[in-house]
């Protein structure tokens with residue numbers, strides 16, 4: 001997991017966050033063992049901003065991955081995932097371990113289920 005967290009940390013330097021100045025890096029570990037990173041990308045039309053977690057996951061899906069082992073997220077102060085990202089992680093990754101770290105490498109481990117109990121998902125649509 002050190003490698004995954006280091007990848008998320010490195011992704012923070014790619015963050016495009018001129019409005020909030022809150023740099024977020026994320027990295028997702030695929031079932032094949034690949035690590036794919038993402039960073040937050042902000043828009044002058046604020047609502048179009050995309051979080052680091054979603055950039056990483058969407059990038060991984062676009063590269064052909066559909067099964068995931070773990071997610072790491074790094075921010076300045078160890079901030080947790082937003083609600084929208086929790087839903088996307090649940091939908092595309094299921095219940096996986098999630099490592100949240102701050103810039104000093106203080107790490108907390110949680111999981112999708114812990115972050116989004118009683119999740120809405122495709123099972124309700126059948």
Ligand code: THU
Pocket residue numbers: 017020022024039040041042049050051052053080081082085
């Ligand atoms: N942000 C993320 O990248 N991930 C989250 O889960 C929380 C928020 C970004 C969005 C925005 O660019 C900045 O952090 C401040 O909200």
